[in-house]
Amino acid sequence: MNNAQLNELKQRYVASGAASPATQFADRAENALVWDADGNRIIDFAGGIGVLNIGHRHPKVVQAVKDQLDKVMHTCQTVMPYEGYVKVAEKLSQVTPVRGHGKVMLANSGAEALENAVKVARAATGRDNVICFTGGYHGRTFMTMAMNGKVAPYATDFGSMPGNVFRAPYPVPSEGVSDEDALRGLKMALKTDANPKDTAAIVLEPVLGEGGFHAASPGFLKAVRELCDEHGMLMIVDEVQSGFGRTGKLFAIEHSGVEPDIITMAKSMADGMPISALVGTDKVMDASGGNSLGGTYTGSPVSCAAVLAVLEVFEEEQILDKSLALGDRLGERFTQWEQAFDCVANGRHLGAMAAFDLVTADGNPDADLAGALCKKAREKGLILLSCGLWGNTIRFLMPVTIEDEVLEEGLGIIEECLKEVVGSQAAATA
Structure with a gap:
């Protein structure tokens, strides 16, 4: 069945409190990649909410x-x-x-x-x-x-x-x-x-x-x-x-x-x-x-x-060492984004448990921007999650076994999305 058919079944039979708002359905997965029911390739920075530290379907x-x-x-x-x-x-x-x-x-x-x-x-x-x-x-x-x-x-x-x-x-x-x-x-x-x-x-x-x-x-x-x-x-x-x-x-x-x-x-x-x-x-x-x-x-x-x-x-596979290395790479990218985007703040990580906040011009939590960023990322083929008491934190839970090229592709999508959502937000307030 394709995404449209599965969405129809979801609306009819799955309790609204348990139904995912996502419209794509996972069909198969490997390490940090998922393919949906329509065959679309998606990069997974959520890892089943922290379940897949060694990736989807590790062979062992x-x-x-x-x-x-x-x-x-x-x-x-x-x-x-x-x-x-x-x-x-x-x-x-x-x-x-x-x-x-x-x-x-x-x-x-x-x-x-x-x-x-x-x-x-x-x-x-x-x-x-x-x-x-x-x-x-x-x-x-x-x-x-x-x-x-x-x-x-x-x-x-x-x-x-x-x-x-x-x-x-x-x-x-x-x-x-x-x-x-x-x-x-x-x-x-x-x-x-x-x-x-x-x-x-x-x-x-x-x-x-x-x-x-x-x-x-x-x-x-x-x-x-x-x-x-x-x-x-x-x-x-x-x-x-x-x-x-x-x-x-x-x-x-x-x-x-x-x-x-x-x-x-x-x-x-x-x-x-x-x-x-x-x-x-x-x-x-x-x-x-x-x-x-x-x-x-x-x-x-x-x-x-x-x-x-x-x-x-x-x-x-020295997973703990990989986690530390991944965290350092994410921390470096967060620093770059904080310098490039006024809305990115408080980049932080302990190993690969990493996050940054999205804030308004006066430094207050911006949950709307976080939602817009996650939505835009999904449209471009990246699963990204927000969290936090105020809903303005972007968290990173990709497998620590993620391939370098897939990691860079996903981070590039985030940077592209930041430019787009910040630009659209500025245009809306102009």
Whole structure:
């Protein structure tokens, strides 16, 4: 079927809240390229929203999935376990920087990992409260919607959220929130809203994902760790988007040297297969009773095979080095664009987790321009995403395995689009 036919079916049968606004349908893909149902070639700078750090259909992952399909597709690991689950747990325990010996629970999605992290933290501490941060994003289930630091579009239409979730400011110096401001706000939340003796955990992203790709400083992360230790709270780090090599480390928290009690992960850990995990200190992870964690599909054999293959690819192809190199190239281009376009500001990157902001002439966030840029890029054959609390951030999540010529082609499209949208905007105000 072609794009037009598929769009007709989408309008008729897919719930509007779940339907993509995109009118092109993916037909096949390879590394950083996608071909739609009409045969159009498209460069992918979104990577399935951070899922494809080693690219679409990495051959080693594809082969591992095919091999697993010839063995076992499903048993439900709580009914009859299998090698893949325990091998993934072993590998994640070895590479995840939590305090002490790590134990692992596998789930299906980032939101499910966060939900279970809160369950584990409550069981381990006997406390209820959770403190999260402005701009944070943790998922679309009810608990994670309550934890998100942004309302629209995630929680706008869904009524009351679960309680015992409190908020503190995330440090974003470019938006006027220093580390000191954020730490003061966190301590104020503990003083006025969330009594420390009733607070199970502080949950944060070391680099905001949907909140605009702002990285917390090592100093702030260390201060949060110290505050948790002072009050017997757990530190939960959400690495769903920043993990698995996006920042040049396997996990972004490694840049700080801080060891959390629990780390959640998903997205690029299986190169497109649905799986997530929480890895935590053994005593914390063992706090809840038997059969208290799990689900029918959690840690499926096929997804586990993909995770093990991904970890091999990271070692064999120096993915972390590639992430650092890609980030440096993006940073250089952002600097050039900031000099060439008044609307481009605050270029930033931690490894290949990179972004810049679009602003008005007086420096305010320009979400309309961000939308126009992404739309124009799609028309020219490039998938580009915006994000941020104000919707004015352009983020880069292309595979770190992207070929040089494809990267340059995509960056050239952005530069061309910037010239066009800035020019049309100037003409409209003349």
